Amino acid sequence: MNKKQKKMLTRIIIALILFIGLKLVHLPEMVNVILSLATYFLIGYDILTKAVKGILKKQVFDENFLMAVATVGAIALGDYSEGTAVMLFYQIGELFQSVAVGKSRRNIAALMDIRPDYANVMIDGELKQIDPDEIEIGTRIVVQPGERIPIDGVIMDGSSTLNTSALTGESVPRTVKKDDTVISGCINLSGVLEIQTTKNFEDSTVSKILDLVENSSMKKSRSENFITKFARYYTPIVCYSALALAFLPPLFSVLLHQSPQWNVWIIRALTFLVISCPCALVISIPLSFFGGIGCASSKGILVKGSNYLEILSDAKIFLFDKTGTLTKGVFEVSEIHAAMADEDTLLFYAAYAESGSTHPIAQSIRKAYGKQIDRTLVCNITETAGMGINATVNGHQVSIGNRRLMSSMNLSLPPVKQKGTLVHVALDHQYLGFIVISDCLKPTSADAIRQLKAAGIKKTVLLSGDNEAVVKQIGSELCIDEVHGALLPADKVEKVETYLEQAYGNDKVVFVGDGINDAPVLSRADIGIAMGGLGSDAAIEAADIVLMDDDPSKIALAMRISKKTLQIVHQNIAFALFVKLVCLILGAFGIANMWLAIFADVGVMVIAVMNAMRCLKI
Numbered sequence: 001m002n003k004k005q006k007k008m009l010t011r012i013i014i015a016l017i018l019f020i021g022l023k024l025v026h027l028p029e030m031v032n033v034i035l036s037l038a039t040y041f042l043i044g045y046d047i048l049t050k051a052v053k054g055i056l057k058k059q060v061f062d063e064n065f066l067m068a069v070a071t072v073g074a075i076a077l078g079d080y081s082e083g084t085a086v087m088l089f090y091q092i093g094e095l096f097q098s099v100a101v102g103k104s105r106r107n108i109a110a111l112m113d114i115r116p117d118y119a120n121v122m123i124d125g126e127l128k129q130i131d132p133d134e135i136e137i138g139t140r141i142v143v144q145p146g147e148r149i150p151i152d153g154v155i156m157d158g159s160s161t162l163n164t165s166a167l168t169g170e171s172v173p174r175t176v177k178k179d180d181t182v183i184s185g186c187i188n189l190s191g192v193l194e195i196q197t198t199k200n201f202e203d204s205t206v207s208k209i210l211d212l213v214e215n216s217s218m219k220k221s222r223s224e225n226f227i228t229k230f231a232r233y234y235t236p237i238v239c240y241s242a243l244a245l246a247f248l249p250p251l252f253s254v255l256l257h258q259s260p261q262w263n264v265w266i267i268r269a270l271t272f273l274v275i276s277c278p279c280a281l282v283i284s285i286p287l288s289f290f291g292g293i294g295c296a297s298s299k300g301i302l303v304k305g306s307n308y309l310e311i312l313s314d315a316k317i318f319l320f321d322k323t324g325t326l327t328k329g330v331f332e333v334s335e336i337h338a339a340m341a342d343e344d345t346l347l348f349y350a351a352y353a354e355s356g357s358t359h360p361i362a363q364s365i366r367k368a369y370g371k372q373i374d375r376t377l378v379c380n381i382t383e384t385a386g387m388g389i390n391a392t393v394n395g396h397q398v399s400i401g402n403r404r405l406m407s408s409m410n411l412s413l414p415p416v417k418q419k420g421t422l423v424h425v426a427l428d429h430q431y432l433g434f435i436v437i438s439d440c441l442k443p444t445s446a447d448a449i450r451q452l453k454a455a456g457i458k459k460t461v462l463l464s465g466d467n468e469a470v471v472k473q474i475g476s477e478l479c480i481d482e483v484h485g486a487l488l489p490a491d492k493v494e495k496v497e498t499y500l501e502q503a504y505g506n507d508k509v510v511f512v513g514d515g516i517n518d519a520p521v522l523s524r525a526d527i528g529i530a531m532g533g534l535g536s537d538a539a540i541e542a543a544d545i546v547l548m549d550d551d552p553s554k555i556a557l558a559m560r561i562s563k564k565t566l567q568i569v570h571q572n573i574a575f576a577l578f579v580k581l582v583c584l585i586l587g588a589f590g591i592a593n594m595w596l597a598i599f600a601d602v603g604v605m606v607i608a609v610m611n612a613m614r615c616l617k618i
């Protein structure tokens with residue numbers, strides 16, 4: 001418990017002792033009244049203060065106002081015990097709710113611990129701790145064993161293993177060495193690392209993730225928005241209803257020349273107010289979503305808002321990118337087929353033309369070339385989206401890309417039977433040959449598709465810019481329902497549009513990509529899920545949900561968390577409304593007393609909050 005909660009607990013214990021003592025010990029009436037009022041104000045002064053402030057701010061109708069009116073009214077009618085009891089048990093419920101929310105927040109706080117406190121910088125031969133916000137790009141920092149990497153960068157010296165569990169939810173360490181890229185938030189487990197920063201702290205992975213999680217509560221679900229609007233209209237209605245219940249029946253009795261029984265009807269109205277307090281809904285629904293997001297975060301699944309967690313439960317059509325999503329995206333040159341020159345010449349021109357690209361295929365070609373590239377020999381590099389690259393290499397015009405690029409140059413290609421991604425090369429508008437690039441499936445891809453189908457997904461679709469043969473082979477291996485290859489980025493958006501139109505009722509369309517070049521598609525689908533690549537900027541920016549460890553099987557886990565969260569939300573709504581409706585009817589007819597009203601308010605809230613806490617675990 002924090003300091004505020006401990007203070008509240010102390011007040012509750014003292015008030016409870018006084019309340020029980022007044023019940024057990026017979027005191028003179030005046031002494032009993034004074035001690036009862038003292039007990040009431042001890043336990044309820046903060047509620048009364050909040051109610052008065054709400055009235056002054058013209059924000060009258062809230063739970064503080066309901067509790068204040070109900071308890072003050074009971075005491076004014078001489079029911080000191082009931083007025084004090086209502087306030088006492090309401091505060092017990094508030095304490096319970098505060099502790100529950102605190103537990104949920106601590107679950108999120110575990111993720112917040114990834115924020116580094118300092119960065120070690122060598123100044124005048126001595127390591128000094130500097131605030132990460134003050135570190136400029138290009139600064140060399142030192143990370144010692146046990147310390148957290150403060151800023152994204154490249155290892156300039158040293159090797160080690162990193163604990164990435166705070167980002168991915170996985171405990172398996174990651175081995176790093178010189179020239180490897182590392183991201184902030186990971187813990188250095190063994191060797192000393194000297195890292196050259198590549199970003200400012202505000203742009204680093206840890207900063208983006210913390211901002212994402214902290215702001216996730218801003219994007220509310222339909223259920224939360226419903227409860228907010230419901231409470232806005234519900235509370236004034238029940239207040240006016242209670243007012244009518246207090247005055248209309250007695251007035252009718254007067255007109256009929258009967259005893260008005262003012263005390264009876266006012267007590268019923270006050271009981272009605274206590275029962276009607278919407279605490280259970282207003283507290284438990286946001287808490288459920290907060291718990292669901294916290295549970296997902298602990299598993300390495302970052303959800304940008306409760307609205308996305310809610311929509312995911314309705315997902316029925318899943319569209320997948322191939323490279324980097326279902327496959328490892330680690331390409332290797334497996335074959336070289338030269339038509340007009342030897343293989344070395346073909347690889348030379350291909351590597352130089354791809355020298356300015358960061359695409360995994362380009363990197364694999366440069367790796368296969370294996371020699372230092374003289375960038376002064378390359379100029380006029382232009383890229384055609386979804387087709388390839390044109391460049392001038394050592395005075396020659398080189399074109400490298402897919403079949404579509406070659407067709408645009410009116411070049412005829414030989415029949416090809418090889419499996420894999422084909423990269424065709426032309427030199428001075430003459431076909432030079434092709435390179436076969438091979439990729440392999442992620443070990444969890446097949447299991448991911450299997451789990452989704454078991455969860456009731458209606459359709460799985462593979463969308464790729466790779467050639468049809470490769471895409472069909474991957475689709476067949478993974479048992480994907482539909483495959484579409486040779487797609488440009490714009491073609492993928494059109495496919496998403498088509499499936500959005502085909503979606504029936506509340507069925508939602510999800511696109512899963514690697515976040516590097518799929519931003520338009522990720523943003524167009526109902527839900528965009530990106531492979532985080534241990535926190536790639538593009539993934540975090542473009543997607544609604546980010547899988548920090550690139551494991552596609554986490555998609556099914558995210559859906560289970562989503563469905564469980566929504567199930568608990570619906571349970572709380574149905575339970576709270578049913579109990580309150582029954583108790584309101586009983587209260588209106590005088591069957592329910594103030595003790596039942598306490599259960600309808602505090603009891604229902606406690607049960608709903610306890611149920612909401614189940615969202616923290618799956």
